[in-house]
Amino acid sequence: MTANPHIRIFDTTLRDGEQSPGASMTHTEKLELASLMEDMGVDVIEAGFPAASDGDFAAVSAIAAQSKSAIICGLARSTPSDIERCAEAVKKAARPRIHTFISTSPVHMKHKLKMGPNAVLEAVGRSVAQARNHTDDVEWSAEDATRTDFDFLCKCIDVAIASGATTINVPDTVGYSHPDEYGALFRRLIENVPNSDKAIWSAHCHNDLGLAVANSISAVANGARQIECAINGLGERAGNAALEEVVMAMKVREDTLPFSTGINPIYLSRASAMVSRITGFPVQYNKAIVGKNAFAHESGIHQDGMLKNAETYEIMKPEDVGVAKTSLVMGKHSGRHAFRDKLESMGYFLEGDALNDAFKRFKTLADKKKHVFDDDIAVLVDDQLAAEGERIVFKRLRVVCGTDGPQTAEIDLTVEGEEKYAIARGNGPVDAVFNAIRQIVPHDSVLDLYQVHAVTGGTDAQATVSVRLNGEGIMATGRSSDPDTLVASAKAYLHAVNKLEARKAKRKAA
Numbered sequence: 407m408t409a410n411p412h413i414r415i416f417d418t419t420l421r422d423g424e425q426s427p428g429a430s431m432t433h434t435e436k437l438e439l440a441s442l443m444e445d446m447g448v449d450v451i452e453a454g455f456p457a458a459s460d461g462d463f464a465a466v467s468a469i470a471a472q473s474k475s476a477i478i479c480g481l482a483r484s485t486p487s488d489i490e491r492c493a494e495a496v497k498k499a500a501r502p503r504i505h506t507f508i509s510t511s512p513v514h515m516k517h518k519l520k521m522g523p524n525a526v527l528e529a530v531g532r533s534v535a536q537a538r539n540h541t542d543d544v545e546w547s548a549e550d551a552t553r554t555d556f557d558f559l560c561k562c563i564d565v566a567i568a569s570g571a572t573t574i575n576v577p578d579t580v581g582y583s584h585p586d587e588y589g590a591l592f593r594r595l596i597e598n599v600p601n602s603d604k605a606i607w608s609a610h611c612h613n614d615l616g617l618a619v620a621n622s623i624s625a626v627a628n629g630a631r632q633i634e635c636a637i638n639g640l641g642e643r644a645g646n647a648a649l650e651e652v653v654m655a656m657k658v659r660e661d662t663l664p665f666s667t668g669i670n671p672i673y674l675s676r677a678s679a680m681v682s683r684i685t686g687f688p689v690q691y692n693k694a695i696v697g698k699n700a701f702a703h704e705s706g707i708h709q710d711g712m713l714k715n716a717e718t719y720e721i722m723k724p725e726d727v728g729v730a731k732t733s734l735v736m737g738k739h740s741g742r743h744a745f746r747d748k749l750e751s752m753g754y755f756l757e758g759d760a761l762n763d764a765f766k767r768f769k770t771l772a773d774k775k776k777h778v779f780d781d782d783i784a785v786l787v788d789d790q791l792a793a794e795g796e797r798i799v800f801k802r803l804r805v806v807c808g809t810d811g812p813q814t815a816e817i818d819l820t821v822e823g824e825e826k827y828a829i830a831r832g833n834g835p836v837d838a839v840f841n842a843i844r845q846i847v848p849h850d851s852v853l854d855l856y857q858v859h860a861v862t863g864g865t866d867a868q869a870t871v872s873v874r875l876n877g878e879g880i881m882a883t884g885r886s887s888d889p890d891t892l893v894a895s896a897k898a899y900l901h902a903v904n905k906l907e908a909r910k911a912k913r914k915a916a
């Protein structure tokens with residue numbers, strides 16, 4: 407069996423990625439990222455544009471000096487001074503590369519460069535030859551290749567190869583192409599350019615139409631052997647092809663994309679997190695491979711499938727790309743299987759009615775609350791367990807409060823199975839709730855502690871209320887949680903009253 411063709415991964419996070427508005431990185435951050443790229447198995451690191459600034463020059467030089475095995479590349483316009491600066495910056499690398507480019511499309515030549523086709527052809531030959539005087543590894547790019555006249559593009563590439571370019575890059579600079587078209591362009595170029603086998607063909611795709619990854623894969627299927635990409639798809643405007651996506655597309659679909667890369671995917675989430683931290687650009691939750699939700703499942707049917715066999719809803723293993731594990735997120739779409747599994751993972755083993763009751767309460771909570779955290783589930787079950795067997799049971803509460811007063815609470819309880827109702831005013835809504843309870847269950851104890859805290863974050867967080875009643879030589883504490891602070895207060899108070907009543911009854915019996 408022959409090995410799959412190797413696809414070089416050319417990472418341009420530090421060059422095209424840094425061209426993303428707001429994504430500037432410090433010198434130290436660039437070194438840190440380059441080092442991780444080498445560990446990850448990136449073949450070519452485009453470390454920057456040395457002529458852009460002294461800072462860029464210093465970063466490219468330092469990355470070249472620290473490099474071990476990766477090719478370190480700098481980008482340069484076709485001007486002699488850019489190429490000299492680039493050569494100087496990459497020279498300390500064990501494997502230096504100069505990447506030079508010029509636009510070849512009519513719109514770029516006419517309006518941006520103000521150069522005719524002959525002048526551009528001349529610049530291609532001169533710049534590549536100058537770069538070859540410094541290193542044997544020269545990449546040439548036809549900027550805006552996908553909007554270039556095909557015959558002219560062939561001529562430019564012919565000149566670049568004849569002048570010594572060893573890699574030919576065909577960028578879709580403005581993300582204009584689509585997969586069939588971009589793949590066909592590679593096939594036609596490879597068939598028509600003289601000595602096309604003397605160079606490695608490279609794809610560099612932008613994501614203006616969301617097609618950067620698909621275009622890169624199509625290029626590879628049609629003869630490209632290098633993909634230029636960036637971690638998290640960082641890059642000019644809508645970005646470049648995302649490194650993690652092209653790598654995993656070829657890995658997961660090796661059956662129909664028989665290519666290999668040197669990337670160890672276990673580093674992918676770490677690299678993504680590092681780029682996000684350094685740039686301050688959050689990773690979209692539903693981003694393929696590295697998004698927070700890429701291996702998270704919320705709906706009951708999916709969670710049930712996942713618990714039975716992960717292959718039902720996952721095409722790759724999270725641990726293969728450095729994500730600790732699949733997460734079954736508890737929410738309003740979750741089902742009993744996942745709820746029970748979650749409870750068991752937290753040490754609660756409920757069966758039958760207890761499980762059904764807890765599940766019902768969980769669904770009610772999930773309808774009210776955006777994120778149901780483990781802590782929410784714990785207090786929900788703890789409250790249920792605490793309430794079991796209680797003499798006085800909470801049923802319903804309605805409170806009127808606000809600036810116009812008076813604060814009034816209406817409450818329905820059952821006392822030993824008998825329904826009771828009371829309405830009371832108070833000095834504030836909590837006082838009104840407690841007064842209403844006292845009407846149904848009179849007692850002489852005083853409230854000597856009332857505390858509220860949020861179980862989890864957000865304005866929809868559950869409130870946990872703690873109360874302490876003290877009187878007749880007996881002290882009882884109560885605790886309860888609910889997204890509604892007043893409901894939690896009523897339940898906590900009743901929890902304490904139940905304990906108080908039980909203790910009084912015990913004392914009487916003794």
Ligand SMILES: CC(=O)SCCNC(=O)CCNC(=O)[C@H](O)C(C)(C)COP(=O)(O)OP(=O)(O)OC[C@H]1O[C@@H](n2cnc3c(N)ncnc32)[C@H](O)[C@@H]1OP(=O)(O)O
Pocket residue numbers: 422425455457458459482483484485507508509518519520549579642
């Ligand atoms: C598609 C891409 O990603 S290309 C890479 C983009 N990256 C960058 O631009 C790196 C950051 N750039 C910079 O720091 C600056 O633009 C510099 C230092 C490169 C140049 O700055 P300046 O000399 O002030 O020129 P400025 O940026 O305003 O204009 C670009 C000039 O380069 C010319 N130019 C653009 N591309 C090329 C090229 N490949 N080869 C030769 N000349 C080029 C333009 O025609 C223009 O020339 P003009 O001044 O004669 O009109």
Ligand SMILES: CC(C)C(=O)C(=O)O
Pocket residue numbers: 422507547548549550575577578579580610612
């Ligand atoms: C200079 C080239 C490689 C580029 O970034 C582009 O065309 O998008």
